[in-house]
Amino acid sequence: MRPLYHPPLDEITVQGILYALSDPVRVRIFTQLARADCAKTCSEFLHVRKKPLAKSTLSQHFKILREAGLIRSERMGVELHNSTRCAELKKRFGPMLDAILRAYELEARSS
Amino acid sequence: MRPLYHPPLDEITVQGILYALSDPVRVRIFTQLARADCAKTCSEFLHVRKKPLAKSTLSQHFKILREAGLIRSERMGVELHNSTRCAELKKRFGPMLDAILRAYELEARSS
DNA sequence: TCCATTAGTTCTATAATACAGAACAATTGG
DNA sequence: CCAATTGTTCTGTATTATAGAACTAATGGA
Numbered sequence: 001m002r003p004l005y006h007p008p009l010d011e012i013t014v015q016g017i018l019y020a021l022s023d024p025v026r027v028r029i030f031t032q033l034a035r036a037d038c039a040k041t042c043s044e045f046l047h048v049r050k051k052p053l054a055k056s057t058l059s060q061h062f063k064i065l066r067e068a069g070l071i072r073s074e075r076m077g078v079e080l081h082n083s084t085r086c087a088e089l090k091k092r093f094g095p096m097l098d099a100i101l102r103a104y105e106l107e108a109r110s111s
Numbered sequence: 112m113r114p115l116y117h118p119p120l121d122e123i124t125v126q127g128i129l130y131a132l133s134d135p136v137r138v139r140i141f142t143q144l145a146r147a148d149c150a151k152t153c154s155e156f157l158h159v160r161k162k163p164l165a166k167s168t169l170s171q172h173f174k175i176l177r178e179a180g181l182i183r184s185e186r187m188g189v190e191l192h193n194s195t196r197c198a199e200l201k202k203r204f205g206p207m208l209d210a211i212l213r214a215y216e217l218e219a220r221s222s
Numbered sequence: 223t224c225c226a227t228t229a230g231t232t233c234t235a236t237a238a239t240a241c242a243g244a245a246c247a248a249t250t251g252g
Numbered sequence: 253c254c255a256a257t258t259g260t261t262c263t264g265t266a267t268t269a270t271a272g273a274a275c276t277a278a279t280g281g282a
Contacts, residue, residue: 056233224281225281249256
């Protein structure tokens with residue numbers, strides 16, 4: 001089992017971020033992590049919006065978020081503790097991420 | 112041949128926009144359109160960054176941009192005149208699009 | 223120590239999507 | 253009306269996504 005890869009800040013791409021955030025499940029995961037004040041495990045997201053997700057699928061989604069540079073996952077015993085890399089990302093991409101999250105939020109409210 | 116579909120402003124989604132802009136060819140097309148002061152035809156993009164594109168592929172890319180609500184395509188004789196819907200989009204999504212384009216621009220400069 | 227449990231990952235097969243060549247459609251100019 | 257031009261749609265292949273099954277890693281107890 002290969003170690004979890006986290007790209008360094010300067011290898012993170014806009015393309016990768018947009019792709020990662022163009023999926024509703026991943027957006028949900030990311031926004032929950034962004035809102036949370038402490039790290040969350042993967043399995044907390046096995047039921048996203050009432051839709052049961054296979055854990056292999058969920059694992060893939062986390063991998064995509066991680067390798068896009070959006071989140072950081074640390075092994076803590078048997079589980080992974082996931083948190084966002086928002087602070088770093090803000091340094092590199094300015095207001096982009098905030099603007100995206102805000103747009104998603106507004107969209108959710110209006111529907 | 113079915114008429115070109117342009118979603119009304121309130122049916123445009125963040126997800127659709129991010130997905131459309133997570134492909135380098137489409138980003139190139141969109142940014143060129145955004146910079147241009149007049150509409151551009153599809154075939155002007157047959158060579159994007161020295162890579163020859165099949166016109167069927169290009170057509171698909173335009174369709175994705177169009178149906179994501181990012182561009183508007185009008186038949187003018189035998190060709191299509193494409194332009195962005197930036198003004199409308201700004202009303203609905205605020206600074207998101209600008210922030211994305213700016214991030215892509217900075218990324219391009221630094222590489 | 224060893225076994226059961228828990229949390230995630232990887233493997234494998236199938237379903238959905240992207241790409242590009244070929245045929246087609248629509249418009250215009252000669 | 254025919255030829256040329258621009259773009260779309262059709263069709264087959266290649267890549268990517270999903271989810272079940274098997275596997276790995278860490279822990280807590282008997």
